[in-house]
Amino acid sequence: MKKSVHVVLPLALMGIIVLLFFLLYPPIAKSGRGNDNVVVSWPSYNSDLQPDPSLTRGALDNGLRYVIKQNSEPEQRVAAYLVVLAGSMHESENQQGVAHFLEHMMFNGSTHYPPGTLIDYFQSIGMDFGGDTNAYTGFDQTVYHVILPSGDEKELEIGCNVLADFARGALLLDSEIDRERGVIFSEKRDRDSAEYRNYVSYSDFAFKGTRYPLRWPIGKEEVLNKADHKLMKSFYDSWYRPDKMVVVLVGDLDISIAQQVIEEKFGHLRAGSVPQLEPDFGKIDRRGLDVFYNYDPELGTTNVSIETIWDVLPEVPTKALKKKELIQIIGDLIVGYRLEKKRENESPPFAIAHYSSGIIEKRIGYGSLSATTDGSSWKETLASLHSVLERARLYGFTESEVKRAKNEISGELKENVQTKSSRHSRSIAESIVDDLTVDDVYLSPDQEQKLYAPMLAEITADNVNASFRTIWNHSGRLVAVTGNTRLSGNAKDEILTFYKKEEKATVTNGTSVQDIIFPYLKAYDGPTAVVERRQFPELQMTRYTLANGLVINCKKTSFEDNKVHVSANFGRGELEESKAGMALVADDVINLSGTSSLSPSALDTVLAGSSVDLSFHIGEQASSLSGTMLSGDFEFGVQLLQALLLDPGCKEYAYKAVMQRFELMYTKLQGDMDGAILMQVQPFLAGNSRYYGLPGWDEIRQLSFGDVKSWVERVFTLKDLEISVVGDFDETVVISILSKYFGGQHFEAAPVRGRNDAPTFPVGQILKVAVSSEIEKSTVLIAWPTDDFWDIGRTRRLSIVASILEDQIRKTIREKMGASYSPKVLSYVSRVSPHFGYILAELNVEKGKETEIIDEVKKLVRDLRTKGLTQEELERAKKPLLTSVLENVKTNEYWLYSVLSLSVSYPEQLIWPTSIVDDISGVQLQELTSYITQYLDNTESAVAIITSGKS
Structure with missing residues (x-):
């Protein structure tokens, strides 16, 4: 059972976690050695918890560990992950941003895949770049994944060959580094926002004294500008070491074959330099009550929070620790229930409120109650949050509230067990990776139910109250007001004075229990033939x-x-x-x-x-x-x-x-x-x-x-x-x-669903929008009119056309020019407006280069129309789509929402599934070229340009 299922992180902390992934902690005591005298570690070695018995775990002589699990949902596909237990936290002062830059470079040339060939190769075997193949860099880990279209030996060899190249085969050519540099800056520009800047300011304040706010994965501009082969190689050799890597394979595979492939592809890898010492995490430089205030009107809202933050030491995952966490989860849930009832009974001054507690990567403990409000209601919101917190701290939770939370958790455990055979391989692999990166023990649904059910039976309100009070008895407390609340004079003193006043206010216990009868509507007992x-x-x-x-x-x-x-x-x-x-x-x-x-x-x-x-x-x-x-x-x-x-x-x-x-x-x-x-x-x-x-x-x-x-x-x-x-x-x-x-109601035939009038596409028009902001960037959107949804063959082919154009834009605008991080092209076709649809290209670009990028995209379109496609380009567009379709048609969601729902009004939906695979497989070069000629016409296009910056 994962805590993330039950609680929402506080707004102040949530953004940091979501945007920047996870902090980890130095390895715990280890045991076992390979032939290379490398320490081999598993979290269960020091724990009374045993991992899911369906996992096959092992270690190679060079220290690289692996986890394999056979799973047939979906059939044939395999989720293959390489976990490198190193990230931005491991960078030296002059390497800030190198870990993330290095992650990008893995796709730009390696031992077996010369620059510019890897993504094309993925597409040729039915894998989608971005969906099936991607990576991310966190503070203490870098994770790569490829989702293979098959689990046979050949495909496993391909997947592991790619991951092994990431592990120790990157070429890191200076020419490719220079080319990718523009993409890195484009990504940095894309991610820059008022929210991001607020998170940075908050973390600098809240986590001062630790390494956490000193190593943002995106890095420093001066480092990124100078990064070269030598700098990247130094980080690569220091931290991309077999003993800091784990390969995870989950899917429709033969375990013995998978083991052989891992040994063959990873067994020869060796570290590029002597081991480096793990960096010191530091300690939070804060005690007592403190205030954080940040005025930024671009946030558009105000976030108010009361938080407690403290240092903790890494703990070995044990049954006792799991029970402690379970009790804490129950407290989190109950505060959530109370916030929900507050909305029903009191019309609170805030729009959204969250409570959560826990430990951020086993180094920082926290409890946080936060809410979003408007720029004038921060006092009322802070007072309301304080009353919720103090009511819980002083009077505790009731047995009925605890019972509701226990029932909710029990229901989830039961559902997980009953649906365990249908769990998706990718989801399982991601859970295994998450546990590995924080040295936790991965448990099966059956193990979780066996572990937690007796605990739930024993837990009382007294246990939950004691846990909650322990969290809020820490000396460090932080009150934060951030966003569009503008305070004059000494804002921190004003917030502090108001909060201290609220601390003296009397808080009453307003707990009440409502008698509930359900179901309360009568069943029908008459005939319903x-x-x-x-x-x-x-x-x-x-x-x-x-x-x-x-x-x-x-x-x-x-x-x-x-x-x-x-x-x-x-x-x-x-x-x-x-x-x-x-x-x-x-x-x-x-x-x-x-x-x-x-x-x-x-x-x-x-x-x-x-x-x-x-x-x-x-x-x-x-x-x-x-x-x-x-x-x-x-x-x-x-x-x-x-x-x-x-x-x-x-x-x-x-x-x-x-x-x-x-x-x-x-x-x-x-x-x-x-x-x-x-x-x-x-x-x-x-x-x-x-x-x-x-x-x-x-x-x-x-x-x-x-x-x-x-x-x-x-x-x-x-x-x-x-x-x-x-x-x-x-x-x-x-x-x-x-x-x-x-059966007791009367229903008529389904109504006609649709409009007679169609919107008018703005042929040849240009829309320019200026957004006032401190952040300088632009977005360009180019659209070409198409048609509606109901000719399903046309709809499928327009989707392929959009995919081909996106690939062309990726190669030119991103890879050659480095001008946009993640260009997107989609085909929108209306289900309700006749003959209305469009293909839309969206690119985030540097301000001042909008016209250049628009012209380049239109040139790509002209070239597609005049020079046409190659058979190879067509196949590279079709194969990932077919892989996705073959997987999708084996899901309940597809049959419910794409086929059965509203099929009385749209009987053609019941025909489409019978043709989808053959239709896409049979798309010919000539007919797709005709679609490109018909619909990708620059003279019919419309353009929108959005610029952000100071007016």
């Missing part, structure tokens, strides 16, 4: 139409054991929107309202311990309630579906919370390049149709609660209902249960 049972043998699915008009689509699969996916569709979704933005607001209001009879917190209490997870969404063509559950929870899931559909909630406190969040979001988007895309570029590409892009805040703020409530009532009249069920179930039972809970 099946008037039509239509089978689709080629799809192995059945459609039932009941006498009351209810349509049920069923497809039994073996993709996920003991799991069912459900989607109930009705109405016309955004198509029946009464005012601009109504669907956007109503969607969130409904999801935050529970049912008419039960609040969200009461509903969550009912759900604790079950596997049922349903959410509401107003889509382009219909509204839906969709989600998953274990097969054994199907009736309970349908009871919840019944309550949400027949007794929907639309609460005023939810409306207030949603409007508060939207106001903060719009404030942020006004000074944001993403906001410019959503609110200006997307409408521009659709002829300023109100149905495309994000409505303006002036339109959203005019939607009253009465407006939303009236519209929601119309949406939930439920004139039609189509329920699709995919997964592991008994079809007779499914029909019986759905008849039982929906």
Whole structure:
């Protein structure tokens, strides 16, 4: 059981963790030696925990370790990872940024793959660069992965050959370093934002005294400018050592063959220099109460937090430690419950609040309560957070709250066990990698349940209260106010004075328990005959139409054991929107309202311990309630579906919370390049149709609660209902249960879903948007008009065209020019507007070079039209797509959302799966060339340029 499943990191810490990955700690005591006199270590050596017995672990004579696990989901594919236990923390003062730069260079020339050939080779065997092949650099680790299209010996040799080249075969040519330097600066520019700068400032303050804020992976500009072969080789030889590497292979493979391949490809590797000492992490330079304040109007919102941070020493993973962590998780969950109830009962001054506690990479302990608010409500927010914290610290948690949290954890453990055979190889590999990088012991779902179930039975409220108080009894406390709150004079003194005043305020215990009855709607006990049972043998699915008009689509699969996916569709979704933005607001209001009879917190209490997870969404063509559950929870899931559909909630406190969040979001988007895309570029590409892009805040703020409530009532009249069920179930039972809970209603035929009017594409037009910011950068977007979704052959081929253009742009704009870090090209085809679609290229570029890049992209398009494609280019575009398709058609999500849902309105969806593989495989060079000629016409294109910087 991973803590990350249950809690959300505090906003101040979350950004650092998400953006910059993870801090690790120096290795614990080790045992075992290979023939090269290299220490061999596994976390379980010093632990009373034993790893998942299905893992095959080993070590080569050079000290390189490996983990292999056979797993057949998805069939044939293998997730192959190389973990290097070194990152930016290991850089010397004059190497800052080299670890990350080095990660990039692995794809730019190695022993077996000359510069410019590796990505082409990946594509030729069906692997997608970025999705199937990628890497990241953290503070204490660098991780590479390749997702192989097959687990046979040849493919394993290919994958391990690539990873072995990363390990010790990088060429690091100065010519390639110079070329990649522009890409590094482009990435640095892409990642630069008000949020990033705030995280840096916060970490400099909060973690002062440690190495943490001194080694940001992106590095220093002066180092990046001078980085050369010698500098990179020095880091490469010092830290890319076999004894600091782990190879992880998870997938549809033969373990003995995998071991042989690992020995063959990695056994000869040797370190390039003598071992280096692990850097000293340092200690936090803070005691007592302190304040951090950072004013930055570009953040658009204000984050207020109360945090405690302290030094800890690495601990060996043991059963006792796991119990300690489990108790802490329960406390985290309960504070989350209380924050949810606060929203329901008090209309708090903040829009979003989070609580979490734990240890950052076993070196920094923390507890954090944080919230997002507007620029004028920091005092009210700080006071509210303090009351939540002190109420928990002084009065503790109740046994009923602890029981709810224990039920939630037990339900997750049960679900993990029952679905263990359906776990994705990549997900398993990533979990193994995560545990390896923090010296934890990887446990199977069965082991986790066996370990945690007895612990849960023993844990009491007293245990949880003691744990919570221990966290908040540390002397170091940090109050932070960051964002668009502007304070005059000595801001830190003002915040400190206010907080000390709040510390003296009386806090009362407001704990109350609500009696909950569920299910509270009656089941139908009358006859509900099946008037039509239509089978689709080629799809192995059945459609039932009941006498009351209810349509049920069923497809039994073996993709996920003991799991069912459900989607109930009705109405016309955004198509029946009464005012601009109504669907956007109503969607969130409904999801935050529970049912008419039960609040969200009461509903969550009912759900604790079950596997049922349903959410509401107003889509382009219909509204839906969709989600998953274990097969054994199907009736309970349908009871919840019944309550949400027949007794929907639309609460005023939810409306207030949603409007508060939207106001903060719009404030942020006004000074944001993403906001410019959503609110200006997307409408521009659709002829300023109100149905495309994000409505303006002036339109959203005019939607009253009465407006939303009236519209929601119309949406939930439920004139039609189509329920699709995919997964592991008994079809007779499914029909019986759905008849039982929906047989009492009458449903009509599905409505017509679509618009008659098509947006007007802005042929030949240029949109220029200026965003006021301290950060200088630009985004260019070039679009070419295409057509709508419903000619599926055309839609598939347009996707291939977009893939080919993206590859051309990557090679020229990124690799040759170094002018853009991650250029993207997509094909958008509308499902609701006739003949509307476009291919869109988006590139983040250096300010001042917009015209140059636009001209270069258009030149690539002209060359594609005049010179055409080669068969090799076509195959390199098709093969990764085919690999993805072959994997996708073996998922429940594909069959539920792409095939069954809304198939009454769109019967062609039931034909598409039968042709998809043969159709893509059969795409010919001549026909694709004709698509390029027809649709990639620069004279028909439109351009948008967004520039960010000081006005």
